[in-house]
Amino acid sequence: MPDLEWMLRGACRDSDPALFHHPDGERGQARAERIAQAQTICASCPAFDDCAEYVEATRDKYGTWAGEGELERAERWAMEDKGVAPRSRRHGHLVSPTGAYSVIAAWRASGRPIKDLATAAGLDAITIYSLTSAPSRWIRAGTAEAIEAVGVREMVP
Numbered sequence: 001m002p003d004l005e006w007m008l009r010g011a012c013r014d015s016d017p018a019l020f021h022h023p024d025g026e027r028g029q030a031r032a033e034r035i036a037q038a039q040t041i042c043a044s045c046p047a048f049d050d051c052a053e054y055v056e057a058t059r060d061k062y063g064t065w066a067g068e069g070e071l072e073r074a075e076r077w078a079m080e081d082k083g084v085a086p087r088s089r090r091h092g093h094l095v096s097p098t099g100a101y102s103v104i105a106a107w108r109a110s111g112r113p114i115k116d117l118a119t120a121a122g123l124d125a126i127t128i129y130s131l132t133s134a135p136s137r138w139i140r141a142g143t144a145e146a147i148e149a150v151g152v153r154e155m156v157p
């Protein structure tokens, strides 16, 4: 079960949920204004990075997450799926998760709790759980480096 504690820290918890999900038939200016309001809330959200990583891992198609509307996100994912390098966003450069996944798989195979891997990597447990529950094509470079460093430090004989 993923640790979704970061959602409790999300600034949107105290906001109108309608700002983050479009009503039926919404178009043009109304949509742009609603998303701009949501983006303003996201911009100062203490859970921004966790939110960005979560939506990358879960590929949630609906709503505004980490300051990105669903159409923008769909366009970005379409580019990524065509092999176009992902844009840098506020949460930083994105990289292939292959090395990090190898470390996670080896950690699991060793019987050690995934929470301990998160601790060793200095990451929130949601980061590891979200990666394992819904594999992503890209993850933040800093996350990949932290997980891979644990592999080098603790798992290479």
Ligand code: SF4
Pocket (backbone or CB within 6 Å): 007, 009, 010, 011, 012, 013, 041, 042, 043, 045, 046, 047, 048, 051, 052, 064, 065, 066, 067
């Ligand atoms: S970044 Fe935006 S959508 Fe994500 S938790 Fe924060 S306020 Fe909510």
